[in-house]
Structures are given as C-alpha cells and as structure tokens.
Amino acid sequence: MIARPLLLVRMARPPVIVLLGMFTATGMAQTGHGEDRFLLARALVVVFGFLVFSVACNDIADVLVDRVNLPGDPGRPLVTGTAHRRDMVLAGATAAALALAATLTLHWPATLVTVAGLAIGAAYSLRPLRLAARGVVAPLVLPACYVAVPYLVGIFAVRDSLRPEDVLLLTGLYVGFIGRILLKDFRDVRGDEMFGKRTFLVRHGRGWTCSFSAFCWTAGTILLLAAVRHPTIELIAVNAAYLAVALLLLRALSTERGARRDEHLIAAIAIVGRGIVLSALVHLALTNAGWPTPQYAAVMITLSACLLGLAAAMARRGPLAAPSGRASEAVGERRVAIRS
Structure with missing residues (x-):
C-alpha cells in the first residue's frame, strides 16, 4: 500500500489542479484584491481537498470503465493496483476534512460552497444518484463543481458577498x-x-x-x-x-x-x-x-x-x-x- 500523502498528491491531477487554481485566482482577482498570496494559498488548500475528494469518488465508481479506457494510467491507482478501495475511501474522507477545515480560515460562505461542492461531487459519481450516467445532466453538473467551487472560494476568501x-x-x-x-x-x-x-x-x-x-x-x-x-x-x-x-x-x-x-x-x-x-x-x-x-x-x-x-x-x-x-x-x- 502506497503512503497516503503520496496518494493524495497523485490523485490531484496536475492539469486539473492548475485549472482549478486559475479559477480560484480569478475569483480573488475579480474582487480587486487578488494580490494576497497567503490568502490565495489558504483558498487553494480548500480547492485541493475538494478536488481529491471528487477524484476519489469518481475513481471508486468508474474503476471498471477505467480498466477499459485507461489501462496502465498512473493517475488511476485503482486501475494500476497501487491503491485499494479502502485507501481511496480514506483519502477522500481525509481530503474532505482538510477542505472543510481550511474554509474556517475564510469568510463563512466559503464553507457553504465547499459543503455543497462535496455533496454534488459525491452525487455525480456515486449511487444511488450517479449523475455521471444521466446523459446531458453530467456535462451540466460537473462544471458546476469544477468552476463554481474554486471561483466562489476565491471570492469568499476576500469578502462575504456576491455582486451581479x-x-x-x-x-x-x-x-x-x-x-x-x-x-x-x-x-x-x-x-x-x-x-x-x-x-x-x-x-x-x-x-x-x-x-x-x-x-x-x-x-x-x-x-x-x-x-x-x-x-x-x-x-x-x-x-x-x-x-x-x-x-x-x-x-x-x-x-x-x-x-x-x-x-x-x-x-x-x-x-x-x-x-x-x-x-x-x-x-x-x-x-x-x-x-x-x-x-x-x-x-x-x-x-x-x-x-x-x-x-x-x-x-x-x-x-x-x-x-x-x-x-x-x-x-x-x-x-x-x-x-x-
């Protein structure tokens, strides 16, 4: 069994975390106060935890499909055998707890956004809802998580309200x-x-x-x-x-x-x-x-x-x-x- 911290890092796929990081920074910059690097770092911890939780849910639900589409992909630990289901469950739970704890250092709406994002991320992949298998619903729901959560966390890192x-x-x-x-x-x-x-x-x-x-x-x-x-x-x-x-x-x-x-x-x-x-x-x-x-x-x-x-x-x-x-x-x- 690979070390759990290494599993967390492997599950945060670099292109995706970079993209979500840009959404977070864009949210902060939209407020006119995006220059605080320490504040951005705290917001990125939230986004990192949210992403790893979502990936864990998706990898657990789609392991059979991934064995067909992505055999040997090192970004899929369950497919390559470098991790077991219990490892992914623990990694997802740890990431969710990390995200929620980090939101406590931001304005209170960031916690609500993160809770909603984690819930939607689970519903997207896991039964009984499994929105990923519901046709046009999937491409509408997934961006709601991958765009709205980091962008809103970026805004609520600076202030506690939204403007038009x-x-x-x-x-x-x-x-x-x-x-x-x-x-x-x-x-x-x-x-x-x-x-x-x-x-x-x-x-x-x-x-x-x-x-x-x-x-x-x-x-x-x-x-x-x-x-x-x-x-x-x-x-x-x-x-x-x-x-x-x-x-x-x-x-x-x-x-x-x-x-x-x-x-x-x-x-x-x-x-x-x-x-x-x-x-x-x-x-x-x-x-x-x-x-x-x-x-x-x-x-x-x-x-x-x-x-x-x-x-x-x-x-x-x-x-x-x-x-x-x-x-x-x-x-x-x-x-x-x-x-x-």
Whole structure:
C-alpha cells in the first residue's frame, strides 16, 4: 500500500489542479484584491481537498470503465493496483476534512460552497444518484463543481458577498467549461458504451456534441467579456482569436478520422480553453495593478500568441509523451468509431 500523502498528491491531477487554481485566482482577482498570496494559498488548500475528494469518488465508481479506457494510467491507482478501495475511501474522507477545515480560515460562505461542492461531487459519481450516467445532466453538473467551487472560494476568501458582475463572470466561465468538458467523453467512449454510461456523446454522436460545444464556447466567451472588470480592446481581441481557433478545431473534430487525431485536436482545444481563463486572470491582475496600456497590451498579445502557437503545434503533433505509454496506444487502436 502506497503512503497516503503520496496518494493524495497523485490523485490531484496536475492539469486539473492548475485549472482549478486559475479559477480560484480569478475569483480573488475579480474582487480587486487578488494580490494576497497567503490568502490565495489558504483558498487553494480548500480547492485541493475538494478536488481529491471528487477524484476519489469518481475513481471508486468508474474503476471498471477505467480498466477499459485507461489501462496502465498512473493517475488511476485503482486501475494500476497501487491503491485499494479502502485507501481511496480514506483519502477522500481525509481530503474532505482538510477542505472543510481550511474554509474556517475564510469568510463563512466559503464553507457553504465547499459543503455543497462535496455533496454534488459525491452525487455525480456515486449511487444511488450517479449523475455521471444521466446523459446531458453530467456535462451540466460537473462544471458546476469544477468552476463554481474554486471561483466562489476565491471570492469568499476576500469578502462575504456576491455582486451581479461576479455571478455573470461565473456564468461565462461555467458555460465555456461545459463546451470543454463535453469533449472528455471522446477518450472514454468505448468503456462508456460497454458499461451503459449514457453520456452526451454516446446519446447524440460526434456532430451534435461538437455543435453544442461550439455554442457553449461562443456563449461563454461573450458572457466573460461582458462580466470581467475593466474590459479592454486587447482582451476582446485575444478572446476573439481564442474563440476562432476553438471553433476551427471543433469543426475538424466533428469529422471522424481516427482516435489519435481526436486526441491531438482535443489536447489543442484544452490549451485554448486554459488560455481563455489565464488571459482573463492576467487581465484582472494587470488592471488591478494599474499597468500602463503599452506594457499591458504587450503582455496580453505575447501570452495569447504563445498559447495559440502551442495549440497549433499540439493539433499537428499531439502530446510529446502519452501518460500511459503503450497502454494508451492500445486503447486508441481498440477504440470504436463514434457514430456521426
């Protein structure tokens, strides 16, 4: 049995914790007081505990599906045999207790948000509710956890109330994240079909999934620009570029040309999605700090150019190293074509 602290770290998957950390920092920056690093660290402890609890619930519920979709993936301890079910239960309970304890150092609404997030995270994966298996409900509920909890914890780290622009920005981030989370099911479609998990992709196919994702990307971008504090021409321009690239990638993804190509395109879309959140965060940080326009513009344009260049390279060549090596390649070779 591996050490429990190491299990907690392994379960906090780096790309996800980075994304949730950006949502947390964005919530703090939206209040105009995001420069307190100690306060951000306390908020991130809450988010870390919430994420590990959610992952534990999901891994316990989906172990059979993950053995088909992700054999040998080191990020799935139950699949690789490096942890047992009791370890995951204990890790999840420890993480939930850590998250709740850390909320006591923030404003009181943070505790309510965390309790609600933990409850929804359990209901998403575990029976009798198991929202993950309820078609369109899953891509609506999961972003409510992965966006709302860290973003609201970030806000309630600074103050104990919400303002209309806070809610509008949350809505934009939430809708945009739905457009991205829908694409996760492309990787898992074989196991989902085998075990009767009726995801949006399984129910409606590739074309409708990409179309609905494109709608969410567009609506989310518009809402974000309408809600963010002190919007600028540069922010509007870089978000327009992100959206255009995302729509082009989704159009390419709507045509079935093999699992490896799907993996490349979805990885590229993920980079663009993180770019939208990161650019909003950088915009808030720079405007809160009162940066002059020329320097602000240079940072925003350089950041977006680097991220879009990385997305283009990812679409062409894919990830440099697959996380599960030959196992992931085998999954790709066995994956059935998604109906058009």
